[in-house]
Amino acid sequence: MNASPAAVSEPAPIARPAPQEWGRVRASRRSADKLLIVGCTVATALGAIVLGSILLMLIIEGVRGFTPTLFTQVTPGPGSEGGGIANAILGSLVMTVLGIVVATPVGVLAGTYLAEYGRTSQLANLIRFLNDILLSAPSILIGLFVYTLMVRPMGGYSGWAGGVALAIIATPVIVRTTEDMLRLVPGTLREAGAALGAPMSIVIRSVTWRAAQSGIVTGVLLALARIAGETAPLLFTALNNNSWFNSNLMGGVANLPVMIYQFALSPYENWRQLAWAGALLITVTILGLSIVARLVLSGPKGR
Amino acid sequence: MVALSENVALAERAPVARRNPSPVGDRLFRGAAFASALLVLLVLAGILASIAYGGWPAFREFGPGFLVSSAWNVGREQYGALVAIIGTLVSALLALVIGVPISLGIAIYLTQLCPGWARRPVAMTIELLAAVPSIIYGMWGLFVFAPLFARFVQIPVSNVVEGMPIVGTLFYAQVPSGVGVLTAGIILAIMIVPFVASITRDMLDQIPTVLRESAYGIGCTTWEVVRHVLVPQASVSIIGAVMLGLGRALGETMAVTFVIGNANRLSASIFDPGSTIASRIANEFNEADGMQLHALMALGCILFVVTFIVLIIARLLVRRAKVA
Amino acid sequence: MKPFAYALAIGVATAQIATSALALDITGAGATFPFPVYSKWAEAYRKETGNGLNYQSIGSGGGIKQIQAKTVDFGATDAPLKGEALTKDGLVQFPTVMGGVVPVVNIAGIKPGEIKLTGEVLAEIYQGKIKKWSDPKVAKLNEGVKLPDAPITAVYRSDASGTTNIFTTYLSDVSPAWKSEFGASTTVSWPTGQGGKGNEGVTAVVKQVPNAIGYVEYAYAKQNNLPVALIQNKDGQYPMPGDESFQAAAAGADWKAAPGFGISLTNQPGAKAWPITAATFILVHKNPADAARTAEVLKFFRWAYKSGDKMASDLDYVPLPDKVVSQVEDEWKSVTKDGKPVLSN
Numbered sequence: 003m004n005a006s007p008a009a010v011s012e013p014a015p016i017a018r019p020a021p022q023e024w025g026r027v028r029a030s031r032r033s034a035d036k037l038l039i040v041g042c043t044v045a046t047a048l049g050a051i052v053l054g055s056i057l058l059m060l061i062i063e064g065v066r067g068f069t070p071t072l073f074t075q076v077t078p079g080p081g082s083e084g085g086g087i088a089n090a091i092l093g094s095l096v097m098t099v100l101g102i103v104v105a106t107p108v109g110v111l112a113g114t115y116l117a118e119y120g121r122t123s124q125l126a127n128l129i130r131f132l133n134d135i136l137l138s139a140p141s142i143l144i145g146l147f148v149y150t151l152m153v154r155p156m157g158g159y160s161g162w163a164g165g166v167a168l169a170i171i172a173t174p175v176i177v178r179t180t181e182d183m184l185r186l187v188p189g190t191l192r193e194a195g196a197a198l199g200a201p202m203s204i205v206i207r208s209v210t211w212r213a214a215q216s217g218i219v220t221g222v223l224l225a226l227a228r229i230a231g232e233t234a235p236l237l238f239t240a241l242n243n244n245s246w247f248n249s250n251l252m253g254g255v256a257n258l259p260v261m262i263y264q265f266a267l268s269p270y271e272n273w274r275q276l277a278w279a280g281a282l283l284i285t286v287t288i289l290g291l292s293i294v295a296r297l298v299l300s301g302p303k304g305r
Numbered sequence: 306m307v308a309l310s311e312n313v314a315l316a317e318r319a320p321v322a323r324r325n326p327s328p329v330g331d332r333l334f335r336g337a338a339f340a341s342a343l344l345v346l347l348v349l350a351g352i353l354a355s356i357a358y359g360g361w362p363a364f365r366e367f368g369p370g371f372l373v374s375s376a377w378n379v380g381r382e383q384y385g386a387l388v389a390i391i392g393t394l395v396s397a398l399l400a401l402v403i404g405v406p407i408s409l410g411i412a413i414y415l416t417q418l419c420p421g422w423a424r425r426p427v428a429m430t431i432e433l434l435a436a437v438p439s440i441i442y443g444m445w446g447l448f449v450f451a452p453l454f455a456r457f458v459q460i461p462v463s464n465v466v467e468g469m470p471i472v473g474t475l476f477y478a479q480v481p482s483g484v485g486v487l488t489a490g491i492i493l494a495i496m497i498v499p500f501v502a503s504i505t506r507d508m509l510d511q512i513p514t515v516l517r518e519s520a521y522g523i524g525c526t527t528w529e530v531v532r533h534v535l536v537p538q539a540s541v542s543i544i545g546a547v548m549l550g551l552g553r554a555l556g557e558t559m560a561v562t563f564v565i566g567n568a569n570r571l572s573a574s575i576f577d578p579g580s581t582i583a584s585r586i587a588n589e590f591n592e593a594d595g596m597q598l599h600a601l602m603a604l605g606c607i608l609f610v611v612t613f614i615v616l617i618i619a620r621l622l623v624r625r626a627k628v629a
Numbered sequence: 630m631k632p633f634a635y636a637l638a639i640g641v642a643t644a645q646i647a648t649s650a651l652a653l654d655i656t657g658a659g660a661t662f663p664f665p666v667y668s669k670w671a672e673a674y675r676k677e678t679g680n681g682l683n684y685q686s687i688g689s690g691g692g693i694k695q696i697q698a699k700t701v702d703f704g705a706t707d708a709p710l711k712g713e714a715l716t717k718d719g720l721v722q723f724p725t726v727m728g729g730v731v732p733v734v735n736i737a738g739i740k741p742g743e744i745k746l747t748g749e750v751l752a753e754i755y756q757g758k759i760k761k762w763s764d765p766k767v768a769k770l771n772e773g774v775k776l777p778d779a780p781i782t783a784v785y786r787s788d789a790s791g792t793t794n795i796f797t798t799y800l801s802d803v804s805p806a807w808k809s810e811f812g813a814s815t816t817v818s819w820p821t822g823q824g825g826k827g828n829e830g831v832t833a834v835v836k837q838v839p840n841a842i843g844y845v846e847y848a849y850a851k852q853n854n855l856p857v858a859l860i861q862n863k864d865g866q867y868p869m870p871g872d873e874s875f876q877a878a879a880a881g882a883d884w885k886a887a888p889g890f891g892i893s894l895t896n897q898p899g900a901k902a903w904p905i906t907a908a909t910f911i912l913v914h915k916n917p918a919d920a921a922r923t924a925e926v927l928k929f930f931r932w933a934y935k936s937g938d939k940m941a942s943d944l945d946y947v948p949l950p951d952k953v954v955s956q957v958e959d960e961w962k963s964v965t966k967d968g969k970p971v972l973s974n
Contacts, residue, residue, distance in 0.1 A: 031526055031528070031529070032526070034526070034528045034529075035526035035527050035528040035529075037528070038413070038527060038528040038531060039418060039527065041410050042410040042411070042413045042414035042417075042418055043414060043418065044410070045406070045407040045408075045409075045410025045411050045414065046410065046411045046414045046415070046419075046427060046431070048407060049407070049411055049430065049431045049434060049495075049498060049499075049502075050427070050430050050431075052434065052495055053430055053433055053434055053437070055445070055449060056437055056441060056442075056445045056449075059444075059445055059448070059449050060441070077668075078672060079665070079668045079669035079670075079671070079672035079673070079940075080665040080666075080668060080669055080944055081669070081943065081944065082669070082672060107341070108341045108344055108345075109341075110341075111337050111338045111340075111341035111342070112338070112341035112342040112344065112345050114338045115338035115339055115341065115342040116342060118338070119335060119338060119339065120342065125342075126342075128346070129342050129343075129345055129346050131616065131617075131620060132345060132346055132349045133345050134549075134552075134616050134620070135349060135609075135612060135613060135616055136345065136348065136349050136352075137552075138549075138552035138553050138555070138556050138612055138616070139349075139352065139556060139609070139612070140556040140557075140558050140583045140586070140605070140608060141558065142558050142583070142586055142587055142590070143352060143356060143586075143605050143608075143609075144352060146355070146356070146359075146590075146605075147348075147351060147352040147355050147356075150355050151351070151355075153700055154698055154700060157699060157700060158656065158700050158701070159656065159700060159701075170348055173345060173348075174345065177345060201328060201330075201331040202331060202335070203330060203331040203333075203334035203335065204331070206334070207334070227436050230438075231437075231438025231439065231440065231441070232438075233438075233439070233440050233559055234558055234559065234587065237591075237687060238687075241656070241658060241683075241685045241687070242683075242685045243683045243685075244668050244671055244672070244683055244684065244685075245671070245672075245675060245681055245683065246681075247683075248654060253654055253656050253683060254656055254683045254685055259438070259440060260685075262440060263440060264664070264685075264686060266444065266829070267826070267827035267828060267829040267830070268664075268665060268828075268829075269665075269828065269846070269848050269849040269851075269852040269853065270665060270852065270944075271852070273665075281440075281441055281444070284438060284441075285437060285438065285441055288436045288437070288438065289433050289436050289437075291436070292432070292433055292435075292436040293429065293433070296429055296432070376818070377818055378811075378818045379814045379815070379816050379817070379818070380811060380812035380813075380814050380817070380818075381812075447826075447830065447833055448833070451833070451837070452837055455837055455838075479780075479782075480782045480822070480823045480838055480841075481838065482782070482823055482834045482837045482838045482841075483837055484823070484825075484834065562787075562788075562826055563826055563830070566787065566823055566824050566825075567787030567788070567824040567826065568787070568819065568822075568823065568824050569818055569819075578787075578823055578824055580787075587788075588787055588788040588789060588816075588826070589788070589789045589816055591687050591688025591690055591691040591789065592688040592689055592690035592691070592789030592790065592815040592816065593690050593789065594690050594693065594694065597816075
């Protein structure tokens with residue numbers, strides 16, 4: 003079940019038969035082998051082509067929208083000159099950070115509980131299972147839950163509700179990676195810590211966490227990537243805003259995904275342009291985050 | 306994979322750290338960890354409760370018939386989940402049928418065929434597919450993929466199979482617009498590939514090298530090594546990975562909404578439009594009121610139950626794999 | 630523990646900001662159809678007065694739910710609420726702008742406005758009763774136009790939308806069969822054809838599929854140069870869709886006939902009247918808890934009636950007739966707090 007990237011290891015080089023040995027292999031075996039090689043290569047190429055064509059589409063449609071005002075001005079009205087998506091970028095940043103700030107301590111602690119305290123107990127198994135369900139719950143239903151929990155009682159939309167919705171989506175990702183990473187820490191390290199007389203919490207904080215540091219950071223970055231592009235849960239919680247939002251985050255808060263969703267399907271050229279520019283920006287950012295996450299993991303400590 | 310095997314052993318061993326005389330900080334930390342874990346449990350319970358509460362009136366009104374009725378008529382307040390349930394299952398199944406072989410191919414390529422220097426960039430490219438936001442997949446599916454799919458697959462295939470028994474129904478597009486259940490299945494397949502491929506790759510990597518070397522040593526081809534050594538070794542774990550992919554495919558919303566065509570009709574052809582539970586909720590939730598809203602919430606409940614079942618199966622399979 | 634200390638500090642700091650005074654930015658949500666024009670007005674209003682207004686399109690159903698739940702200062706809906714619904718929730722309803730829905734086609738060699746249809750024919754196409762463009766009922770209306778002997782694909786909005794509501798209201802007006810079987814609603818159980826998500830989705834499918842017909846908002850058809858089909862109006866004429874024909878539809882209507890101006894503008898009499906025309910509506914509380922905010926809402930729309938006509942026309946919306954505007958402003962007097970109208974002067 004270790005889906006975590008940490009479980010990847012460079013396999014040792016394998017001695018494969020040299021090509022000239024084909025002469026001793028029957029034709030049917032040879033063609034089956036060729037077929038496998040071709041099939042696997044094509045499958046991999048397909049994946050790369052899809053990613054490439056998605057990026058190409060975003061660049062073709064989005065690059066024209068990268069004007070100097072994109073990062074400085076708020077979303078304009080339809081057909082208006084100029085304008086940018088500065089409010090949506092800032093709003094997305096604020097809520098994503100808010101979500102991560104809430105989700106990281108909860109997720110890391112819960113993951114620590116599962117890996118270090120709960121282990122194979124009934125309760126830990128139950129929580130582990132529910133966490134997996136939360137991981138694949140449709141995000142629109144999470145938005146709905148936060149609407150009932152926060153928006154209605156507070157009497158209005160807010161960036162706080164948006165942040166909480168994003169936190170609920172981010173937490174299971176962090177729980178999962180934290181647990182996986184902590185389980186990869188060799189037991190001997192813990193034993194060494196305990197042998198020095200350190201209580202369990204100190205062992206966890208200064209030995210286990212430190213050993214799994216890069217893995218946990220990766221989990222947080224992956225969670226960040228996951229929530230930065232979420233549309234559905236924000237629609238009912240943060241709404242959106244066509245201008246700057248209140249500094250106290252009450253009322254609608256602008257954000258990129260909902261902006262893209264509304265503008266991309268509109269009839270007005272300047273709106274669609276901004277939607278594509280926003281889509282390019284958000285995708286490149288998330289891809290960048292994911293690359294950073296993997297580089298962090300594969301750093302000297304990660305192995 | 307030294308770490309992993311040791312960690313499995315660790316789980317069964319007695320706790321390593323001393324428990325007693327624990328200072329206040331130690332207890333506090335443990336309490337905080339426990340509280341966080343409970344919070345995860347509470348949140349899911351809260352989500353379930355709020356959706357069950359919202360969906361209850363629809364279950365009460367339509368009874369078990371809700372599950373097997375294909376009606377979805379807002380004007381007459383007649384609702385049934387059948388079309389959406391079938392659409393969800395069929396599109397997810399198609400995603401598996403298309404996505405799993407591709408994922409296996411990628412995993413095999415990465416572990417067996419890829420030259421060492423290219424392994425990291427190729428693996429990263431595939432994993433980046435998981436990072437593309439769902440709405441971008443939807444837009445790509447509608448604007449880039451659907452027109453190509455209509456032109457090079459739907460129209461030629463429909464022309465060939467027209468009038469033939471069975472395939473003539475299954476693969477006949479009445480409206481070759483490029484969107485439909487199969488298109489949704491393909492987009493979902495692309496979305497689950499990075500998950501299934503990376504888990505499978507990890508599993509293949511964990512198989513002791515000596516097994517492969519022995520197989521090559523007695524003159525097996527790569528195909529034979531894969532077919533008779535690797536796949537049997539990793540099969541159960543791969544099924545677990547596939548189930549996790551299925552979980553993701555079932556709940557996917559935005560991308561599917563763009564490409565499935567969103568029709569409330571049962572059709573024998575996979576080229577025809579359909580709808581899934583998640584896409585119906587996304588499409589109609591904003592305008593829904595009264596019984597329609599309850600019916601949508603009830604659909605959400607059903608989706609949760611389906612996801613539950615899939616994950617339980619996945620968990621059991623993976624656990625058995627670990628024991629074996 | 631350092632990260633947690635930081636997190637705590639950030640949390641405390643943000644909580645302090647949260648408790649600071651609320652600005653008087655008003656929030657509205659609802660109908661998707663007027664979203665562009667409200668955004669445009671809000672932009673101009675902010676420039677002129679410095680006051681902000683945030684309007685978001687979450688769907689008419691959402692708009693009604695949110696004003697009932699009091700999570701917004703005003704709600705917006707494309708389908709007007711009935712009198713009893715208004716009374717029950719203590720809401721005041723008024724129209725803001727009008728617009729039209731137009732059928733668009735993709736038939737090789739057919740230019741915009743070249744093909745003519747009646748309401749009944751349109752209804753039968755969407756019912757699947759007329760299956761081909763060469764059907765005698767279509768051919769009779771289009772003598773001299775070469776129509777293909779090919780199956781028609783009827784394209785509809787797959788997401789629940791006010792546009793669908795206007796379109797099906799019209800179909801129900803002209804076709805008893807449609808009315809009894811499918812009725813008018815934001816989502817319909819379509820018997821045939823293919824769905825597209827949003828105007829954009831419908832357009833994509835219509836462009837993709839030869840011999841398709843779809844329906845979109847007029848602004849959308851115009852901005853994207855989609856070939857429209859003409860529809861016979863109540864007077865038997867085939868007007869081109871546009872400002873003039875939408876205004877003609879509103880001119881003859883008796884707006885006071887329904888509470889909250891909730892009349893239907895579809896299939897109105899008048900030689901130039903476009904038959905699929907509709908107004909979009911705003912909902913506010915009759916006795917708002919926060920009078921100042923509701924007053925701001927009304928001030929905004931008073932400004933929009935006065936200075937927003939040009940902006941609306943530029944975006945292919947149709948301003949209300951002056952007569953209706955003064956009726957609406959009369960109606961605002963019924964929005965009161967402690968017996969006094971919230972909007973003075």
